[in-house]
Amino acid sequence: MISALISRIKTGTFTLVFDDFKQITKVGLSLSVVFSSLAGYLLGANTISYNILILLAFGGYCMVGASNAFNQVIERDLDALMKRTQNRPIPSGRMSVQTALIIAVVFTIVGIAALYIVNPKTAMFGGISIFLYTSVYTPLKTRTPLSVFVGAFPGAIPFMLGWVAATNDFGIEAGVLFMIQFFWQFPHFWAIGWVLYDDYKKAGFNLLPTGKRDKATALQIIMYTFWMMIVAVIPVTGLTGALKLSVVSAIIISIFGLVMMLYAFRLYHRRDNIAARQLMLASVLYITVIQIIYVIDKFV
Template sequence: MARAKSSTVKHTVISDFKEITKMRLSLSVVFSSLAGYLLGVETINIQTLILLALGGYFMVGASNGFNQIIEKDLDALMKRTQNRPVPSGRMSVRSAFIISSIFTLLGIIILYTINKQTAMFGAISIFLYACAYTPLKTMTPIAVFVGAIPGAIPFMLGWVAATNDFGIEPGTLFALQFFWQFPHFWAIGWFLYDDYEKAGFKMLPTGKKDKGTAVQTIMYTIWTIIVSIIPVFGFTGKLQLSIVAAIIVFILGLGMLNFAIRLFKEMTAKAARQLMLASVLYITLIQIVYVVDKFIN
């Protein structure tokens, strides 16, 4: 009986740890940074790859931890978040703060062992996410713009980790993931509108689920598509795309645009959810195509 109880407690602790660090989100961010590293590196260093994965996970986990501490009272108002460790009372603010602080230190130290610029951008991402994006969410829709900056850093961060240099190549990777985040987050803001409204979050550009928001979603999807194919024209230094890869990337972009247009036509939570899922699939496939294209050409 004691063993069963211990197992339950262990499961709860692990579940809460996953929740406070948003493990699935953190792993997707790590995937982006590793893709950026593979794009920038000439000879793959497994040790650097592991350090980048660990450092990236710690940094994202820290950002999410601080976010949940700051928003604990607001999270308690929303059905989607009320069972998180801090608002539910399963984890104290003090414990969450200690975990987040340790993650911050570990993340910066690990990324610093790769190079100084990687650590600097990692630290900037934590600061902007916790100190700018999080408090702005209840004030203005501009919060999404601010939040898109730390959200776009991981793809770029991988290139910087590989080259110890910031130039047109990581800038292009940053721009791609930056513009992509607007249709992604506005789709989430649309189908979770009622829940966000309970906490006073202003996530949609017009503040409403209207044609204005849908049109802006389409426009930023188009910008994402444009940025995604720029490397094929040879303007982006060592970051290049073959014609075949560019065509694939363009077609994937049209697929995502189709869902953005569908949201404009249908104006439903279902259409918004489909766009969100399509956007996640899109950014994952784009990064895979970029990396595969580099290594086969």
């Protein structure tokens, strides 16, 4: 009976520790980055190496996990002020700053090492991503809405990172993949900033381009959504080197883009949290679906 009780306590403790580990590394976000990287790899690879896939997935997860852990160490006092983040491991007191830093440093070293085995360029872009996210984007979040522009650079790396991992080259193909995810981030994160405007305000974060939930912000969301749609179908022109896209796939991608644009216009007219949340969800669906379409288009 006693041994069973001890076992339950250990199991419960492990579950709590594992939950905190998932929160400090933001497992959902990290897995989405891994998905984007693997999609980029499949687009660039002539022959698929499962060893490279594993290293890319592992290194990509570590890269994002390290960035998020550093971010939560830096913003621990601000996280304590916001409802959505006050129960994170550090502000809640369940994890010490030292432990979080150890996780961040270990993930940085191990992640870059894994990506370096893939090839040095992949490791370089992984290191740049961590640096920009933690040392530039994070400090700017309380200073200027331009932080979203800065954060869009590390956020746009994963899709093209896979291509670089497959080809050991950064050319027009990787550049286009980068630009697709770069422009996508503005409507996505401004929609999040709209929904969480009041909570962000408690910590001094102002991520919206005009600083307000107004028509000007919604108009910029529409503009960036438009450019995202254009860049996403450029490969159909045949001007993007080895990165190709069929007419049928370009049409399907455009339809999904128009759906996202519809929600952007809905936000412009309604300017409420419901419309912003719908746009946010539509943006997640869009980036996931078009990456799948790109991969299917190559192999079918």
